[in-house]
Amino acid sequence: xxxxxxxxxxLMIRVYTVAAILLAWEAVVSTxxxxxxxxxxxxxxxxxxxxxxxxxxxxxGQTVFLYALAFTLAIFLGVGIxxxxxxYGRLNGVLGPFIGMGLVSPKAxxxxxxxxxxxxxQLPVILFGSFFGFFPILINTIAGVRETKPEYVTIAKSxxxxxxxxxxxxxxxxxxxxxxxxxxxxxxxxxxxIIIIQIVFETSRFGSGVGxxxxxxxxxxxxxxxxxxxxxxxxSLIAINGTLFYLSRRYDKWRLQ
Amino acid sequence: MVAFNQNLYRFFILxxxxxxxxxxxxxxxxxxxxxxxxxxSALSQVLTTDVVWxxxxxxxxxxxxxxxxxAAYAVSVAIGLPLGFAIGSLRRVGAAYEPLLLxxxxxxxVVLYPLIFLIFGIGVISKIVIGIIIGFFYxxxxxxxxxxxxxxxxxSLAKSLGYSEFTVFLKVVMPAxxxxxxxxxxxxxxxxxxxxxxxxLLLPNIGIGLLLDVTGSTFQTASHLAMILVTVGLGIxxxxxxxxxxxxxxxxxxx
Numbered sequence: 001x002x003x004x005x006x007x008x009x010x011l012m013i014r015v016y017t018v019a020a021i022l023l024a025w026e027a028v029v030s031t032x033x034x035x036x037x038x039x040x041x042x043x044x045x046x047x048x049x050x051x052x053x054x055x056x057x058x059x060x061g062q063t064v065f066l067y068a069l070a071f072t073l074a075i076f077l078g079v080g081i082x083x084x085x086x087x088y089g090r091l092n093g094v095l096g097p098f099i100g101m102g103l104v105s106p107k108a109x110x111x112x113x114x115x116x117x118x119x120x121x122q123l124p125v126i127l128f129g130s131f132f133g134f135f136p137i138l139i140n141t142i143a144g145v146r147e148t149k150p151e152y153v154t155i156a157k158s159x160x161x162x163x164x165x166x167x168x169x170x171x172x173x174x175x176x177x178x179x180x181x182x183x184x185x186x187x188x189x190x191x192x193x194i195i196i197i198q199i200v201f202e203t204s205r206f207g208s209g210v211g212x213x214x215x216x217x218x219x220x221x222x223x224x225x226x227x228x229x230x231x232x233x234x235x236s237l238i239a240i241n242g243t244l245f246y247l248s249r250r251y252d253k254w255r256l257q
Numbered sequence: 258m259v260a261f262n263q264n265l266y267r268f269f270i271l272x273x274x275x276x277x278x279x280x281x282x283x284x285x286x287x288x289x290x291x292x293x294x295x296x297x298s299a300l301s302q303v304l305t306t307d308v309v310w311x312x313x314x315x316x317x318x319x320x321x322x323x324x325x326x327x328a329a330y331a332v333s334v335a336i337g338l339p340l341g342f343a344i345g346s347l348r349r350v351g352a353a354y355e356p357l358l359l360x361x362x363x364x365x366x367v368v369l370y371p372l373i374f375l376i377f378g379i380g381v382i383s384k385i386v387i388g389i390i391i392g393f394f395y396x397x398x399x400x401x402x403x404x405x406x407x408x409x410x411x412x413s414l415a416k417s418l419g420y421s422e423f424t425v426f427l428k429v430v431m432p433a434x435x436x437x438x439x440x441x442x443x444x445x446x447x448x449x450x451x452x453x454x455x456x457x458l459l460l461p462n463i464g465i466g467l468l469l470d471v472t473g474s475t476f477q478t479a480s481h482l483a484m485i486l487v488t489v490g491l492g493i494x495x496x497x498x499x500x501x502x503x504x505x506x507x508x509x510x511x512x
Binding site: 010013014017018038039090093094095097098101104105106108109110111112113116117188189191192195196199200210214215217218221223226227230233234237238241 | 261263266267270288289290349352353354356357360363364365367368369370371372374375376444447448450451454455458459469470472473474476478481482484485488489492493496
């Protein structure tokens with residue numbers, strides 16, 4: 001009973017599904033059912049890993065550095081503007097639709113303008129990443145401030161707390177959970193922005209980053225290397241985002257204790 | 258005392274921003290920035306003559322992009338709704354596959370787009386695939402969340418009154434889940450559009466993405482800003498239509 005239920009647990013069903021997809025993938029490529037020009041089988045990808053590893057390490061190191069700068073900037077702007085906007089209800093009401101538009105509009109259209117305005121160095125890459133990461137952080141900070149219980153603030157005021165103390169003791173702890181969600185989403189989007197601008201301006205300008213290498217590999221039709229590189233990138237990004245996610249959960253537990 | 262009018266302030270902010278932009282643009286090189294008046298005149302020229310730059314025409318590319326958006330959205334809904342219903346109402350399926358989907362949703366897919374271009378070609382199909390990949394998650398997750406948040410008490414009450422599973426679904430689950438599902442349908446549209454535009458920008462050979470690329474890389478700043486305006490406008494108009502439909506569909510709930 002327990003063995004069968006273990007074998008059919010949700011986790012095992014996931015494992016079966018992924019295994020089935022990998023096997024089917026390997027089968028259609030190696031038997032030639034699907035023309036393999038643009039498909040690499042899992043075994044081909046694994047054998048391409050050693051040769052692509054050094055290229056990946058260099059490119060990812062460069063991109064993570066840009067990401068760190070871009071994400072820091074996005075956090076500063078998002079939290080700063082978010083605290084101000086969230087505190088003043090009327091300001092929030094007036095700006096709400098503009099901010100909402102910023103969240104769901106296709107920000108990628110500004111990619112050429114960023115290069116026109118900020119030159120061909122790494123500055124447009126950093127700023128474009130911040131531009132992508134900024135909105136989720138802003139919106140979640142505002143949402144957090146709005147969730148602060150007004151009674152707490154009133155009580156603190158009546159007890160003679162200064163504004164700074166109120167922010168420190170009441171507003172910021174109330175903002176934290178939704179801010180951490182914003183941090184996670186923002187981190188993801190910062191990477192998206194950086195990779196988009198690197199792919200669009202690959203050959204001429206920022207060829208050394210992750211997006212540039214991906215674009216170059218696909219132009220050179222180095223298929224197994226392209227798959228291996230993309231998968232390495234994804235795993236690394238998932239590791240970074242997963243860490244953020246884990247930290248946010250841990251913080252939440254600590255806060256509720 | 259005059260009542261606080263949000264729209265008035267919004268209008269002031271817009272006017273102030275446009276004025277600042279217009280004045281500032283007067284002092285900088287027109288390659289870097291042109292004022293809103295020139296953007297509007299460039300846009301009206303494009304709309305009347307159909308020419309964006311040299312042999313690049315506007316309307317055929319706009320139609321291509323619109324077609325891609327609608328196709329991607331249609332498929333997103335066709336996949337996303339049933340999947341969301343399955344995940345939301347069948348507990349085992351949800352427990353097994355939701356983490357998998359969530360994991361796929363929460364990483365930057367943009368890394369995979371060059372692969373998608375290689376597999377699906379450089380035409381409209383690859384762009385549509387990207388639009389689907391971004392769009393269908395919002396439909397799926399909102400649908401499953403909407404179904405999960407239905408009050409269990411209502412369902413067991415309906416069942417105890419002898420309603421069939423199907424009637425319960427139609428009369429209890431659907432009305433209660435509708436607002437969340439409908440907002441998922443709206444988000445799905447916005448994100449399908451984002452996917453299409455990103456796809457067209459990463460491989461700019463058709464659609465509005467091509468026009469953005471051509472005008473951007475030749476520094477036709479007025480036409481480039483006009484094309485940005487068109488793209489962002491598509492999103493805003495689409496979102497506005499969905500909001501109108503949303504309030505219409507959901508009005509009965511409060512009637």
